[in-house]
Amino acid sequence: xxxxxxxxFVLLGLSLCMVKSTEAIESPTAQLKPTLKALTDLLxxxxxxxxxxxxxxxxxxxxxxxxxxxxxxxCKRILGRTWNEVQAEEQxxxxxxxxxxxxNVYIGKLESYSGQQIEFLEERVKGERAxxxxxxxxxxxxxxxxxxxxxxxxxxxxxxxxIEGVSLVRxxxxxxxxxxxxxxxxxxxxxxxxxxxxxxxxxxxxx
Amino acid sequence: MAMISLNTHAVRLFLLVCLLCSFxxxxxxxVSGGTQPDLLADEMSEEEEAAGEISDPxxxxxxxxxxxxxxxxxxxxxxLRTGYRAVVPxxxxxxxGNFVSNLATPVVLINTLLQGRWEDAGVVLTxxxxxxxxxxxxxxxxxxxxxxxTPRSADFGQTLGTYGAGAGIYLCWPxxxxxxxxxxxxxxxxxxxHPLTYLDVESAQAISFSxxxxxxxxxxxxxxxxxxxxxxxxxxxxxxxxxxEYRNARIGQKGENSHSQSTPAETEMFPAIETQL
Numbered sequence: 001x002x003x004x005x006x007x008x009f010v011l012l013g014l015s016l017c018m019v020k021s022t023e024a025i026e027s028p029t030a031q032l033k034p035t036l037k038a039l040t041d042l043l044x045x046x047x048x049x050x051x052x053x054x055x056x057x058x059x060x061x062x063x064x065x066x067x068x069x070x071x072x073x074x075c076k077r078i079l080g081r082t083w084n085e086v087q088a089e090e091q092x093x094x095x096x097x098x099x100x101x102x103x104n105v106y107i108g109k110l111e112s113y114s115g116q117q118i119e120f121l122e123e124r125v126k127g128e129r130a131x132x133x134x135x136x137x138x139x140x141x142x143x144x145x146x147x148x149x150x151x152x153x154x155x156x157x158x159x160x161x162x163i164e165g166v167s168l169v170r171x172x173x174x175x176x177x178x179x180x181x182x183x184x185x186x187x188x189x190x191x192x193x194x195x196x197x198x199x200x201x202x203x204x205x206x207x
Numbered sequence: 208m209a210m211i212s213l214n215t216h217a218v219r220l221f222l223l224v225c226l227l228c229s230f231x232x233x234x235x236x237x238v239s240g241g242t243q244p245d246l247l248a249d250e251m252s253e254e255e256e257a258a259g260e261i262s263d264p265x266x267x268x269x270x271x272x273x274x275x276x277x278x279x280x281x282x283x284x285x286x287l288r289t290g291y292r293a294v295v296p297x298x299x300x301x302x303x304g305n306f307v308s309n310l311a312t313p314v315v316l317i318n319t320l321l322q323g324r325w326e327d328a329g330v331v332l333t334x335x336x337x338x339x340x341x342x343x344x345x346x347x348x349x350x351x352x353x354x355x356x357t358p359r360s361a362d363f364g365q366t367l368g369t370y371g372a373g374a375g376i377y378l379c380w381p382x383x384x385x386x387x388x389x390x391x392x393x394x395x396x397x398x399x400x401h402p403l404t405y406l407d408v409e410s411a412q413a414i415s416f417s418x419x420x421x422x423x424x425x426x427x428x429x430x431x432x433x434x435x436x437x438x439x440x441x442x443x444x445x446x447x448x449x450x451x452e453y454r455n456a457r458i459g460q461k462g463e464n465s466h467s468q469s470t471p472a473e474t475e476m477f478p479a480i481e482t483q484l
Contacts, residue, residue, distance in 0.1 A: 175444045
């Protein structure tokens with residue numbers, strides 16, 4: 001009898017642990033929602049609008065994005081097979097430059113936001129990857145946007161965005177493939193550096 | 208003893224029912240979750256990746272045309288659009304756009320039917336009836352604003368794709384931009400199906416109608432081409448890839464897609480498809 005009781009307690013304890021560990025990982029949608037909410041809030045924040053607040057707005061947006069978006073993973077996937085072929089130092093260099101470019105792309109895209117409604121449709125989980133399907137309402141036209149996430153230390157992080165069937169990661173991957181074929185890794189780094197410089201020129205001209 | 212065996216039997220039955228129920232729930236959920244495309248299956252092997260690559264043997268020529276279109280955009284189309292936007296108020300441009308799409312109803316209807324999208328075909332027909340009568344020849348869109356029936360779109364390139372036709376080689380047309388063999392054939396077929404072909408108009412008039420509706424369409428969309436160019440390192444590859452994936456997604460999604468109407472994004476980034484429709 002004592003043994004049975006003990007076993008029961010052990011089982012109970014174990015099952016509680018299991019419940020806890022599954023509950024600790026929130027669903028991909030539940031993790032993505034606050035990130036997007038934080039971003040839309042920042043973008044509708046009147047006190048951050050205008051050119052004077054540009055750098056502060058930019059810094060706050062980037063801080064909010066990094067909570068739910070995994071830029072490192074994005075960079076790795078964009079480079080594809082080449083990622084494993086280059087040196088660790090080159091990986092670091094590429095990640096730094098590519099993250100900068102993605103920042104510019106994101107900030108630019110986000111700044112055209114003007115209160116459009118995001119609707120969450122459904123999520124799909126396959127092992128350690130998930131897809132959250134949403135639509136963004138642009139003047140009555142619903143544009144499908146899918147977020148692709150990766151489970152990273154019990155946290156779901158976005159590593160790709162698919163707008164109307166077009167994947168951001170794949171688009172850059174294909175562009176880089178052509179550049180890598182012709183100009184190798186050094187050429188790619190140079191193209192990235194030039195592209196990032198073009199944004200600096202633009203932003204200082206915009207001030 | 209008989210009681211016990213009945214009990215276990217009952218328990219077994221209960222468990223079976225539970226199992227079936229949970230299975231039922233699971234399948235139901237799966238069906239309801241099937242409306243969105245599955246994008247998680249993109250972990251491809253090397254061979255698959257090679258097979259999925261766009262065939263572009265004419266790349267050198269296509270790149271020349273792409274450059275030409277780029278110049279045409281900045282020197283011709285963009286100033287023209289800016290002027291048109293300044294002269295014609297937005298409301299009127301929206302009305303003109305409605306009229307043009309209402310006129311193209313037969314093309315969309317045929318293609319929804321050929322693709323077996325019965326529900327969409329019904330919406331297309333209803334929209335035509337409502338908008339032609341209540342929307343004054345289609346200048347207004349009460350079907351969308353009052354009845355919530357948003358525009359649907361379908362083209363013959365998409366129809367060919369649903370029947371399993373491959374894209375063929377990639378083509379970049381002057382003025383029309385990104386396309387492929389399948390969609391180019393589709394574009395010609397859709398033009399033949401267009402009512403304008405059967406109206407007693409001179410070809411010069413037909414061309415000016417097409418040009419006018421094209422400009423009107425551009426005036427209503429944002430500057431997607433410039434945005435794409437700003438963010439990409441090789442705009443030619445970026446637009447080729449985007450066109451390919453976008454068209455594939457459109458072929459994959461038939462039926463219940465509520466957002467299948469042409470968005471402003473398509474119009475400018477992928478002008479080959481929507482120009483005439």
